[in-house]
Amino acid sequence: MISTNNLKFKYSGGTEIVFPDIKCEAKDILLVLGSSGVGKTTLLHLLGGLLTTQHGSVHIQDTDINKLSGSDLDAFRGRNIGIIFQQNHFVDALSVIENVILAQSLAGNKTDKNAAQNLLTRLNIGHKAKSNIKDLSQGEKQRVAIARALINQPRLILADEPTSALDDQNCTEVLNLLHEQAKAAGSALVIVTHDTRLKDIISNRVILQ
Amino acid sequence: MSIIQLAWRNIVKNPLNLLLSIILFGLGVGLISFLLLFNAQLKEKFDKNLAEIDLVVGAKGSPLQMILCNMYHIDNPTGNIPIKNAAPLLRDLHPLIKKAIPLSLGDNYKSYRIVGTNYDLAELYGGKLKEGALWVKDFEVTIGKTVADEAGLKIGDEFVSSHGFVDDEDLAHDHMGFKVVGIFDGTGSVLDQLILTNTATIWNVHEHPEEESADSTSHEGHDHTAHEGHDHSDHLHDNSNADLLNHPENEITSVLIQYKSRTNFQALNFGRNINENTEMQAASPAIEINRLYNMIGVGTEALRSLALLIAIVSALSIFISLFKSMRERKYELALMRVMGASRTKVFSLIILEGLILALIGFIIGTVLCHVGMEVIAKYLKADFRYSFTGWKFLTEEWLVLGISLILGFVAAIIPAMQAARSDINKTLSEK
Numbered sequence: 216m217i218s219t220n221n222l223k224f225k226y227s228g229g230t231e232i233v234f235p236d237i238k239c240e241a242k243d244i245l246l247v248l249g250s251s252g253v254g255k256t257t258l259l260h261l262l263g264g265l266l267t268t269q270h271g272s273v274h275i276q277d278t279d280i281n282k283l284s285g286s287d288l289d290a291f292r293g294r295n296i297g298i299i300f301q302q303n304h305f306v307d308a309l310s311v312i313e314n315v316i317l318a319q320s321l322a323g324n325k326t327d328k329n330a331a332q333n334l335l336t337r338l339n340i341g342h343k344a345k346s347n348i349k350d351l352s353q354g355e356k357q358r359v360a361i362a363r364a365l366i367n368q369p370r371l372i373l374a375d376e377p378t379s380a381l382d383d384q385n386c387t388e389v390l391n392l393l394h395e396q397a398k399a400a401g402s403a404l405v406i407v408t409h410d411t412r413l414k415d416i417i418s419n420r421v422i423l424q
Numbered sequence: 425m426s427i428i429q430l431a432w433r434n435i436v437k438n439p440l441n442l443l444l445s446i447i448l449f450g451l452g453v454g455l456i457s458f459l460l461l462f463n464a465q466l467k468e469k470f471d472k473n474l475a476e477i478d479l480v481v482g483a484k485g486s487p488l489q490m491i492l493c494n495m496y497h498i499d500n501p502t503g504n505i506p507i508k509n510a511a512p513l514l515r516d517l518h519p520l521i522k523k524a525i526p527l528s529l530g531d532n533y534k535s536y537r538i539v540g541t542n543y544d545l546a547e548l549y550g551g552k553l554k555e556g557a558l559w560v561k562d563f564e565v566t567i568g569k570t571v572a573d574e575a576g577l578k579i580g581d582e583f584v585s586s587h588g589f590v591d592d593e594d595l596a597h598d599h600m601g602f603k604v605v606g607i608f609d610g611t612g613s614v615l616d617q618l619i620l621t622n623t624a625t626i627w628n629v630h631e632h633p634e635e636e637s638a639d640s641t642s643h644e645g646h647d648h649t650a651h652e653g654h655d656h657s658d659h660l661h662d663n664s665n666a667d668l669l670n671h672p673e674n675e676i677t678s679v680l681i682q683y684k685s686r687t688n689f690q691a692l693n694f695g696r697n698i699n700e701n702t703e704m705q706a707a708s709p710a711i712e713i714n715r716l717y718n719m720i721g722v723g724t725e726a727l728r729s730l731a732l733l734i735a736i737v738s739a740l741s742i743f744i745s746l747f748k749s750m751r752e753r754k755y756e757l758a759l760m761r762v763m764g765a766s767r768t769k770v771f772s773l774i775i776l777e778g779l780i781l782a783l784i785g786f787i788i789g790t791v792l793c794h795v796g797m798e799v800i801a802k803y804l805k806a807d808f809r810y811s812f813t814g815w816k817f818l819t820e821e822w823l824v825l826g827i828s829l830i831l832g833f834v835a836a837i838i839p840a841m842q843a844a845r846s847d848i849n850k851t852l853s854e855k
Contacts, residue, residue, distance in 0.1 A: 266849045286766035293764015304755035308437035320425045322764040
């Protein structure tokens with residue numbers, strides 16, 4: 216589903232980061248481990264097309280995302296990639312369910328309120344659908360972010376430190392949830408983290424140095 | 425979820441942040457629209473009341489005052505002129521004059537002016553009888569529509585006048601009874617607020633108060649007898665100018681003149697001749713009213729600049745609000761990009777917010793302008809008997825809408841460009 220080839224990236228004034236090639240098939244889960252500052256977020260942004268590659272390539276399905284530019288890339292990302300950030304931001308003016316629906320509409324898909332509500336229910340926050348984002352707890356926000364990443368059934372889900380702020384119990388729960396929903400949607404799941412608790416659960420992993 | 429909805433939600437999320445900008449914008453727009461509306465209506469009133477009068481001849485004084493008094497009925501007369509002086513104008517055979525209409529002022533009823541004149545005045549303003557008839561005898565009056573509506577006068581009603589031009593009970597000629605014999609249809613001109621009668625009635629009211637007081641307050645059918653014992657020269661047999669000439673010592677306030685041909689060279693010099701060679705004064709309404717427009721114009725111009733300044737300052741404040749809000753929402757906007765929104769879409773979102781703000785401001789301003797006009801119209805009506813209305817919309821208001829939207833667009837363009845240009849990778853990497 217997703218594969219990289221010989222990715223390198225250099226920030227202006229920084230040293231070059233060389234990434235190992237990664238590969239992750241649909242319904243699979245890949246853990247990218249590394250301590251702070253080794254370029255985890257950079258890799259995630261490269262995979263998500265938020266950052267233009269300088270060297271090497273990223274293929275999602277059969278598309279080389281370097282070949283896309285401007286609004287084509289934005290549209291491709293909207294439809295095919297769901298991203299869960301470490302720090303989750305939402306459109307504050309909208310309610311929980313509207314934030315999920317917004318993801319549908321921005322990806323150019325038909326908005327489907329029922330689908331959004333069902334997904335929120337599956338993530339155990341169905342009862343908060345009409346709430347204001349700022350009234351949610353950190354854990355609840357995390358779930359809304361997951362719902363938002365999943366709603367378009369993307370081919371690839373990228374998660375940046377999805378568990379680092381959670382305790383052990385919630386960590387396992389969120390991870391299971393993510394994996395379960397990614398499988399259900401037929402997506403490849405790539406988790407970028409320094410949270411070593413995950414390495415005991417996920418065997419398929421790449422370590423950044 | 426369309427971006428219009430999203431823009432709207434962003435605006436209503438924090439209404440207090442934008443309240444000041446919107447109110448300011450509304451004030452600017454309101455003031456501009458108000459000036460447009462007021463000027464348009466004032467000009468319309470003035471133009472309608474010009475009624476193709478080429479020259480006004482009256483007592484020496486301020487020409488503008490004479491015009492305002494005798495054509496618009498909003499100022500006091502400059503004085504009176506003896507008929508013998510005006511006689512050349514009133515003769516039917518004058519080679520230049522098509523129509524000469526004598527006007528005698530001096531009394532009012534509930535501050536509606538009583539005008540002694542002939543039938544030509546009604547014709548001049550296109551007055552058609554709605555009911556009743558034109559006056560024939562002394563103390564019979566035919567009244568304008570506004571007078572009938574506002575003072576509640578009907579055919580057959582009698583009333584007493586008060587002296588001067590303001591309604592004052594102390595100045596009432598409580599012995600003089602006028603009788604309504606006819607009511608004009610609305611014309612939209614000054615005729616609506618006038619009470620017309622013959623010239624002799626005005627003379628009777630003012631020249632023989634002691635003698636008249638001996639008579640009964642009712643003049644119905646008594647006019648003739650009432651005057652039998654008095655100076656008979658006051659009695660006119662018909663409304664013609666020729667008849668006026670039989671009373672050379674009596675006075676009238678002015679003569680309104682229509683030329684046979686406006687372009688006649690002699691007509692152009694006619695007014696100047698009167699001013700230089702007689703004790704009377706002649707003034708051209710068109711020239712005087714233009715002078716008045718120019719005088720008002722300075723004030724209007726200053727107000728308009730002020731209104732424009734307010735609108736620009738408010739656009740600046742919309743710019744600042746949007747810029748601030750864009751900064752606060754930069755993660756949100758980056759996130760929208762991640763979710764598939766193109767730069768164009770983010771750009772349009774901020775622009776839409778600016779346009780919506782301007783539109784709300786325009787709506788507030790328009791409501792303010794029309795309601796304000798309606799309120800001020802009440803005062804104007806009380807003071808000048810001129811009716812203005814707030815329920816009139818001008819095509820220029822579309823122009824105001826256009827300018828409002830342009831201001832909204834301009835205010836939004838820099839924040840929108842910033843939002844569209846921002847590097848999502850950088851924004852999302854900042855913690």
